[in-house]
Amino acid sequence: MLEKTTRINMLFAFYQPLLTAKQSEYMTLYYEDDYSLGEIAEEYEISRQAVYDNIKRTVKILETYEEKLGLVAVFKKQNDIVTGLRHQITENQWEDPKVTALLNELDEINLY
């Protein structure tokens, strides 16, 4: 059994484009579509152990990318700041549709 965490899902969302097609497929089936290791093994006609090893290695690769680029950390920080801005603007009873639109845009450009 491999650990399933929100963190792994986030890492996968950010760095998926850097993975190989095969790595990406196993990860999608396991973490997004909730297949079991056995089901993936059957689908690809390989051993359950091979699927396990591949996914475990891929998670390590994702962690290495995060150590180097830190996108998940930046994303979280950005989210906190935008939440802070929204809070402050509400508290000040500032109303401006342009500002609201810009804050929504900020949320949308997040890679995740």
Added chain:
Amino acid sequence: MLEKTTRINMLFAFYQPLLTAKQSEYMTLYYEDDYSLGEIAEEYEISRQAVYDNIKRTVKILETYEEKLGLVAVFKKQNDIVTGLRHQITENQWEDPKVTALLNELDEINLY
């Protein structure tokens, strides 16, 4: 002669952690410290052509990372939005040191 653009400097700033030590060194000398290809060649006792090929290949690698992750594009978009927010806040004559601090924080978390 290799092209020197702000774009290449930005790509390098974002994706440098994904390069090898040697790729990183040549890029720093050429794009940040403004060494010539000949000077780098002399420093590392290799041919000018080898330095040229290495840097050219590295720029391609950086472009490939950008195609996959698009961090420079996201950074630019974020910068435009924050500029828009600042403009709108000034125009509305809104004053709040907390909001100013949060906008400054947004600028600072940019990876660049």
